[in-house]
Amino acid sequence: MAVYKRTYQPYQGALTPAWSRFLVIARQAYRRVFDSRFLLFYFVLCFLWPAICAVLIYLRHNAGAIAMFKIDVARLIPIDGMFFFRFLGWQGSMAFLLTAFIGPGLISSDLRNNALPLYLCRPFSRTEYVLGKMSVLAILLSAITWAPGLLLFAFEAYLEGGGWFSQNLYLARGIVLGSWVWIVTLCLLALALSAWVKWKLVAGALLFGVFFALAGFGAAINEVLHTDSGNLINLAELVRTIWVSQFGLPSRSSLAPESAWMALAGICVLCVLLLDRKVRAFEVVKS
Amino acid sequence: MDAKPVVELSGLEVCFGPRTILKDLRGSFSGRAIGLLGPNGAGKSTLINTLMGFYPPAKGTARVFGYDIRTQIRQVRRLIGYMPENECFIAGMSAVEFVRFMAELAGLPPEAALERAHEALFYVGLGEARYRKLEEYSLGMKQLAKLAQAIAHGPKLLFLDEPTNGLDPPARQRMIRLIRDVRERGNLHLILCSHLLRDVEECCEEVLILKEGRIVQYSNLEEERRANRRFLDLELEGDREAFAAALKKLGCECALSSRQRLKAVLAEGVEVRDLYRAAAERGARIRRLTHKRDSLEDIFLKAMGNGNGSL
Numbered sequence: 133m134a135v136y137k138r139t140y141q142p143y144q145g146a147l148t149p150a151w152s153r154f155l156v157i158a159r160q161a162y163r164r165v166f167d168s169r170f171l172l173f174y175f176v177l178c179f180l181w182p183a184i185c186a187v188l189i190y191l192r193h194n195a196g197a198i199a200m201f202k203i204d205v206a207r208l209i210p211i212d213g214m215f216f217f218r219f220l221g222w223q224g225s226m227a228f229l230l231t232a233f234i235g236p237g238l239i240s241s242d243l244r245n246n247a248l249p250l251y252l253c254r255p256f257s258r259t260e261y262v263l264g265k266m267s268v269l270a271i272l273l274s275a276i277t278w279a280p281g282l283l284l285f286a287f288e289a290y291l292e293g294g295g296w297f298s299q300n301l302y303l304a305r306g307i308v309l310g311s312w313v314w315i316v317t318l319c320l321l322a323l324a325l326s327a328w329v330k331w332k333l334v335a336g337a338l339l340f341g342v343f344f345a346l347a348g349f350g351a352a353i354n355e356v357l358h359t360d361s362g363n364l365i366n367l368a369e370l371v372r373t374i375w376v377s378q379f380g381l382p383s384r385s386s387l388a389p390e391s392a393w394m395a396l397a398g399i400c401v402l403c404v405l406l407l408d409r410k411v412r413a414f415e416v417v418k419s
Numbered sequence: 420m421d422a423k424p425v426v427e428l429s430g431l432e433v434c435f436g437p438r439t440i441l442k443d444l445r446g447s448f449s450g451r452a453i454g455l456l457g458p459n460g461a462g463k464s465t466l467i468n469t470l471m472g473f474y475p476p477a478k479g480t481a482r483v484f485g486y487d488i489r490t491q492i493r494q495v496r497r498l499i500g501y502m503p504e505n506e507c508f509i510a511g512m513s514a515v516e517f518v519r520f521m522a523e524l525a526g527l528p529p530e531a532a533l534e535r536a537h538e539a540l541f542y543v544g545l546g547e548a549r550y551r552k553l554e555e556y557s558l559g560m561k562q563l564a565k566l567a568q569a570i571a572h573g574p575k576l577l578f579l580d581e582p583t584n585g586l587d588p589p590a591r592q593r594m595i596r597l598i599r600d601v602r603e604r605g606n607l608h609l610i611l612c613s614h615l616l617r618d619v620e621e622c623c624e625e626v627l628i629l630k631e632g633r634i635v636q637y638s639n640l641e642e643e644r645r646a647n648r649r650f651l652d653l654e655l656e657g658d659r660e661a662f663a664a665a666l667k668k669l670g671c672e673c674a675l676s677s678r679q680r681l682k683a684v685l686a687e688g689v690e691v692r693d694l695y696r697a698a699a700e701r702g703a704r705i706r707r708l709t710h711k712r713d714s715l716e717d718i719f720l721k722a723m724g725n726g727n728g729s730l
Contacts, residue, residue, distance in 0.1 A: 143572055241511075
């Protein structure tokens with residue numbers, strides 16, 4: 133029977149598994165993200181550096197190409213911890229910008245349009261809602277950070293052969309762990325700010341503020357108090373410290389990796405608390 | 420499962436900080452369409468929101484179709500549809516995308532959700548406008564879209580919070596017709612929360628009246644109507660006493676009130692035409708005859724006067 137001729141009938145069909153429903157949010161969000169040509173172009177642009185890195189790795193192992201382009205092998209970047217650290221640094225910056233474009237609107241638009249009761253009156257918890265919103269960013273950021281990083285690692289291991297893979301397994305761990313530290317921090321910060329302020333633009337500005345203003349404030353604390361504790365509120369410095377320790381590079385910072393882990397964990401807990409307070413069907417005024 | 424009461428309240432209390440909003444609510448409600456009435460701040464919306472698990476109970480609990488809202492809220496939410504009072508939508512979506520998205524969140528597979536979204540939108544009368552963005556909808560259309568998302572996944576219990584809010588009379592009539600139709604066709608129960616007595620009277624069979632967070636009245640409107648059907652208020656001319664005596668002879672109870680009025684309760688088997696016959700035989704004339712029945716307004720006003728908070 134044609135749809136328009138039907139009257140109301142209860143639904144009798146099968147249901148999707150409960151665990152997979154948070155992905156409905158991600159799927160819906162991607163439809164809207166990739167409707168924007170700018171975001172689509174930017175997302176494609178995020179793969180430029182991994183492509184360049186792949187070419188560099190290829191060149192190092194291709195005698196024909198080296199001879200043809202008359203490349204001095206000694207001047208080619210070595211494929212080591214620093215190579216992957218730089219790769220992650222560049223991709224991390226791209227990930228930050230992508231988060232700044234997409235993240236602020238994720239929860240704020242739902243709060244502005246009172247949509248939370250509509251989500252939460254279904255068999256769908258607040259945790260699943262936040263997970264769904266996080267997955268929008270986490271999947272995109274994974275696609276431009278650890279996923280191409282691991283591919284480059286595998287490419288190098290394949291071309292290098294021998295024991296390179298087993299000797300440098302810590303690099304793969306560094307790529308995955310370092311990327312996830314950055315992804316989780318970015319996702320939680322973006323969502324918490326998006327939930328805190330209902331306006332997308334303000335939330336976006338706040339995200340930049342948290343990174344750059346806090347870094348400036350931390351530097352000021354360091355200068356005035358002649359200490360390094362200001363680095364504890366410099367998110368970029370915290371993440372860099374963790375990456376440096378993961379890739380086994382000499383540290384320039386006086387910040388211990390353990391302190392960086394603790395400070396980042398503290399920031400993430402704060403974000404989770406903010407989300408717990410703001411992501412509710414109805415806000416209760418306790419007077 | 421339907422043999423279980425729709426909603427069972429067992430000493431339910433809800434507090435917002437130091438304020439107790441719902442106070443020791445008890446009762447078992449099984450009606451097909453239950454109206455929630457009460458003045459502003461009585462706790463109607465809080466009760467609905469608590470039943471959906473939005474507010475945690477401070478004391479006691481409630482069950483929806485036998486599922487405890489404290490421990491089995493996921494099962495409760497699987498069975499319900501909710502049409503909120505406020506303007507709620509997801510920005511940037513057309514109506515069909517919105518209803519489909521909501522149905523998918525309720526667990527419908529994408530194809531089924533899309534089919535049901537089209538179906539629900541045609542059903543509520545938004546078929547032709549289903550590809551328009553929700554932001555472009557009028558208030559009445561938004562209300563209809565909210566109803567569509569509430570029924571698209573086929574709930575067993577539908578919560579309607581002020582469904583006719585802000586609607587003009589024709590739109591209100593349409594909404595009332597739809598709600599009644601959903602109730603009749605869908606094998607579902609509904610709880611309608613409204614401050615408009617007429618909405619509740621037209622859609623509901625039972626009414627639960629709240630005042631200051633307590634239940635002050637629970638009535639079956641149909642039974643009230645049936646019980647009052649045999650009460651008559653008559654205005655007479657001529658020999659009232661002789662007419663009253665004739666009615667008593669027929670087995671009716673009656674009492675002379677003011678100068679020309681008489682109140683009567685018809686006995687079983689006595690019809691109104693018997694009264695006219697008796698009046699003609701006794702030289703009395705019935706100038707006016709009205710069936711006295713308690714309107715919902717009477718029930719509501721009585722309940723509001725009942726300040727002791729007992730059911």
